[in-house]
Amino acid sequence: MFSAHLREIPRTISFRTALMFLALFGCSFLALFGYIYWQTTGYLKSEVDASLYHQIDIRSRQAPALRQQEIRQHTEQDTESRTPHALFSADDQLIAGAIQTLPDFKRYDRPYQVVWHKQNEHSRPIRFMVHQLENGQKLLVAQDIYDIHEFDELLINALISGGALLVVVGLLGAITLGYSARRRLDALSRSIERIIEGDLSKRLPTRGNRDDIDRTASVVNGMLDELERLMSEVKGVCDDIAHDLRTPLTRLIAGLERAQRRSLSKDEYATAIDSAIEEAMGLLQTFRALLRISEIESSARRSNFAMVDLNRIAADATELFEPLAEERGMTLELVPSKKPANLSGDPQLLFDAACNLLDNAIKFSPDGGRVQVIVVADATHSGIRVKDNGPGIPQAEREAVFRRLYRSESSRHMAGNGLGLSMVSAVARLHDMTLQVQDAQPGCQIDLVGKALSV
Template identity: 35%
Template sequence: MTLHWRSTSRRLALMVSAAFLLAFMLLGAGVYFAVSHLLGKDGQDVLRLQTAGLLDVARSGGLPALREEVESRTEQPDDPDSAFALWDANGRLLAGAELPLPLPLASPPVKGTSRRYEFVDENTDDDAHTMAQATQLGDGSTLVVALRTRAQDGFRRLMLQASIAALVAAVALGALLGSLIARWVTERLRALDATAQRITAGDMTQRVPGDGSGDAFDRLAQRVNSMLDRIGGLMEGVRAATDHIAHDLRTPLTRLRNRLDDLREDTPPGSSQRTSLETAVNDTDQLLGTFAGLLRLSRIEAQTLGPDAPRVPLWRLLEDAQEMYAPIAADRGIRIELAGADADTPGDADQLFQMVLNLLDNAVKYAPDASVVRLALHSREHVVIIDVADQGAGIPEQDRLRVFDRFERLEAHRGSPGSGLGLSLVRAIATRHGGHIELRDHGMSDASRPDSSRGLLVRVTLPRAAA
């Protein structure tokens, strides 16, 4: 669960939900206390008005008139929640209900001294909360006016229950809102991540989709697309320059090679000059092969695969590649194993065959003697997977992207034959066919060979032909 909430979108959802819930709680608490304060103030106003009315009666008619008024209001109350009591200076009830008195208001008694207090009226069925005001009169007697707050308490309980229900709804709404925000952020970032992943796999034609809203995500998509356009333009310029050089130099190199070959034929066998000429012819052939590979790579990158591309049976193609490389591998005691099941992909059979040959060539070249090279074909719901695995030294993870660049060769392989275009050609063919290529550790070390390494797995994923 901890790892689940470590993602930025999840934390954002949690913060939004918490902020929404906190704001709702503060608002609800503020409303509750404000309403409670207003209800209490209204009750105090009622006590003050009723006390003032009874004091007016006392001033005009004296204590007998006040006593009669208290008895009258007690027997025939205008408000069932109001109660009245009149006590003499000795604490005897003169009229009204037996309401509890607070501590002595003043000693000796001071006319007009008042005190507000609260108590629970145990004489009622619901033990109603009661607020009261006691006022001392000139002869030491005390007038008590009380107000049961049943209606106010009921309103507070109802408001509290409604607040709790609203809080539960707010928690659910906050969680839903946070989840929607997290999903929205994740979806906006998923398009960027998917595009970056496809570009990392070698498809430089991908672009981040925008929605035209002009928000931060849309501006980020535009910046990334502008950056990709710039990188694509630079790469295209490098390719164009390389292709022009290869095209322009191929003809004079071919003439040079033919002249060197003629000189070699005219030179006596076994002489040092003939040996030098043979070396020069071989070097020229290697240069011509490199230029031919560059031009072939350029043509493949410029081609597109049409919707009417023929179906290519990959199993037969892998069998032919195995049969072609088996004698070469056998010279070093290497065995090529083929496994899997047949599957078809739309595309160019010659290019796909060249792709598999290049992968087998690398695997056999860098595999140790008397080891195994495994060639496998798997099919899934919408894709087919070609795996080529060896038991060689492998490729460090930090170098697995740059080995697909043109002429890129690792330091450990500088002395081996080759032009550094093999994996570039493989990636170009895979990209042209709507697939991608990745390099992994294979873990197929040979237990009988303590010095065998983990090996390298090259995986090419291609779209599966529709039934």
């Protein structure tokens, strides 16, 4: 199992990225080291060449007899032949000096490098220069560069050992990163497999360090939250359809069966047909509302977004429901905002949402009650608040009331299909608004609030 994981490490992005950076760092290391090597060796050789030029200048100024004497003395004193000098005749015969044979060279007064095979001693590399004197003799000055060669080898060995260490450490780091990434991806894969098997409550693990994988996992977890909500809502809708639509369908079928079995007069048949049409229209209205919510949730209406004045929306909705409130002896009060209450949205959908909130508030408030429509606005948020003095919504049902076709047992005797607040919730999600239910003591308070749009 462990070996299988090791074989999969080279396939991980972390391992390949680490290798890429290792290659880039290795090239930078070689370039930097090569530059240092070139500059250092060049500097040392230039120092040797400057010394050779200086020695030639001194020797060339001396008289011939003094020059020969100085070269012989220098040879005797330079027992290690660190800076050997030699004087040759015009036909390359040795006159004085430590170097017995004139090395090959192409031009005078130019530095060259050769291996000097000193008699009865090890060969040593030297850097030399030949100068032709006025009398035709050839002056050779040289300097042992064995130390420079040793330094070159030291630099090259350091380059090789440092490069090898860099490769080893880089590969170990790449393997460690790849293995860590593989373990993390395995954890993500196991969570995804659990989700595929049907456990929608499972979420991708995160570390909280906000790296790339964490951000991706957070986005996926948000998608799973929404998917779980939708699946739960679909299940709830199916249950509610089976529960709530069974009664009108049963009444519709029962009425048609009675009309079929009995001998009814023409008027009775017309009444039965009217009753069946009324039941069918109610069912059709329910399905239209469901389709309307689906259309809103599909975000197909975002193309109609514009700047919306919530004061105007609240005023229009209040004006529309004033006759119904007066009919029941209720007080319908509009409290506009003194500050601009603008946001980006679909005016018609926001108007429909406000109307649904008002319809619910009036429907569940007692005759002679009071309903308030308050427009709230500050520097960052704008919204509509609807308050009533009805029975309110219990704490346990404040999330469920936004499900499609959900109706509490206390409200099943009232007209409606349980889709009003579901439509408001869909509009809120489309506009990135928050929808909250609170206790108005007594009654219910529902806030529909979104991000304000500055003018």
